[in-house]
Amino acid sequence: MTAFDSFPLGKPAFVSDILDRAAYLRCDDAKLMALESHRDTRAYVVYRDSLVLAQEADGPRALLGIDEALKFGANPGTIFLGLRDGAAVFGMGISAPAVESLLPRNDVAVSELRGLAMQGAVPPNQLSAIAMAKSLVNWHQRHGYCANCGTRTAMKEGGWKRDCPNCKAEHFPRTDPVVIMLVTSGDKILLGRQKQFLPGMYSCLAGFVEAAETIEDAVRREIFEESGIRCTDVNYYMTQPWPYPSSLMIGCTARAINEDIVIDRAELEDARWFDRAEATLMLKRQHPDGLAGPHPFAIAHHLVGRWLQIELGSRA
Ligand SMILES: [Zn+2]
Numbered sequence: 001m002t003a004f005d006s007f008p009l010g011k012p013a014f015v016s017d018i019l020d021r022a023a024y025l026r027c028d029d030a031k032l033m034a035l036e037s038h039r040d041t042r043a044y045v046v047y048r049d050s051l052v053l054a055q056e057a058d059g060p061r062a063l064l065g066i067d068e069a070l071k072f073g074a075n076p077g078t079i080f081l082g083l084r085d086g087a088a089v090f091g092m093g094i095s096a097p098a099v100e101s102l103l104p105r106n107d108v109a110v111s112e113l114r115g116l117a118m119q120g121a122v123p124p125n126q127l128s129a130i131a132m133a134k135s136l137v138n139w140h141q142r143h144g145y146c147a148n149c150g151t152r153t154a155m156k157e158g159g160w161k162r163d164c165p166n167c168k169a170e171h172f173p174r175t176d177p178v179v180i181m182l183v184t185s186g187d188k189i190l191l192g193r194q195k196q197f198l199p200g201m202y203s204c205l206a207g208f209v210e211a212a213e214t215i216e217d218a219v220r221r222e223i224f225e226e227s228g229i230r231c232t233d234v235n236y237y238m239t240q241p242w243p244y245p246s247s248l249m250i251g252c253t254a255r256a257i258n259e260d261i262v263i264d265r266a267e268l269e270d271a272r273w274f275d276r277a278e279a280t281l282m283l284k285r286q287h288p289d290g291l292a293g294p295h296p297f298a299i300a301h302h303l304v305g306r307w308l309q310i311e312l313g314s315r316a
Helices: 028-038 066-071 096-102 113-119 124-142 215-227 274-284 298-316
Strands: 040-047 050-058 058-061 074-084 088-095 110-112 154-156 162-163 176-185 190-194 205-208 229-243 247-256 270-275
Touching: 028 074, 028 088, 040 074, 040 124, 050 096, 050 113, 050 247, 058 190, 066 074, 074 124, 088 124, 096 215, 110 113, 110 176, 113 124, 124 229, 176 229, 176 298, 190 205, 190 215, 190 298, 205 215, 215 229, 215 247, 229 298, 247 298, 274 298
Parallel strands: 040 088, 176 247
Antiparallel strands: 040 050, 050 058, 050 110, 074 088, 154 162, 176 190, 176 205, 190 270, 229 247
């Protein structure tokens, strides 16, 4: 076993995209209608932060047939997600009353997506498409009226656009950039905890990129606002789609200039420096005080794990 094997990082949730988005089909209404009725076509049915699954003997199944989804009460409007192995995959919403009627059934499950991802109850290579369905279904539910003139808008292009019939404005699904960063100072990293975190859990600091702001400036600003730490040497590591409702987590590293933490109590309950030994125990959930790092499904786990990996690798 090499030192690297101590942290088989894999990938965070929502990044293993095996779907061909086939954007050229979005404007082809006739083709999309034909795909909807094709026997190989499947759909994900999303309700708020949850997924509607068929409950089978060997576990839950997220990919439903279109007819099956409609029988469960899914809304008829479909969002074209793309092609998987040549077969079309759509996203569908479902109303609260329809979900209520499903709850007593033992052949259907309505389960929160975060829990499904954390437990591995849905194949990891489907989570990206499910995140796409969730973000788009939620966007349509929240953007039924034109922000320009207030007229009811209509879904177009397989669900990738809404048009206003009155002022002709076009509305597109938005993605909100969020920076999440691992701040280092020598052999230590800065982690914080928000009040709503599970007891003992610490993670990387994060915040939304603001209007007309670079990623580098957002990293430096958020760290300073939340912890009083000034940073330099901002580097990009990786990104993670985060469908709550439509963020893109931009994972970065940064080097601290000072170490005296001043916590913004409105944002954080605590923030501390952790050395490698402590961070290792936290990721492994073996810390003697019950402290824990972020879950492997989150990009923060991978930022911390990669930092530990590099050090372990250099010692191997
Ligand atoms: Zn309008």
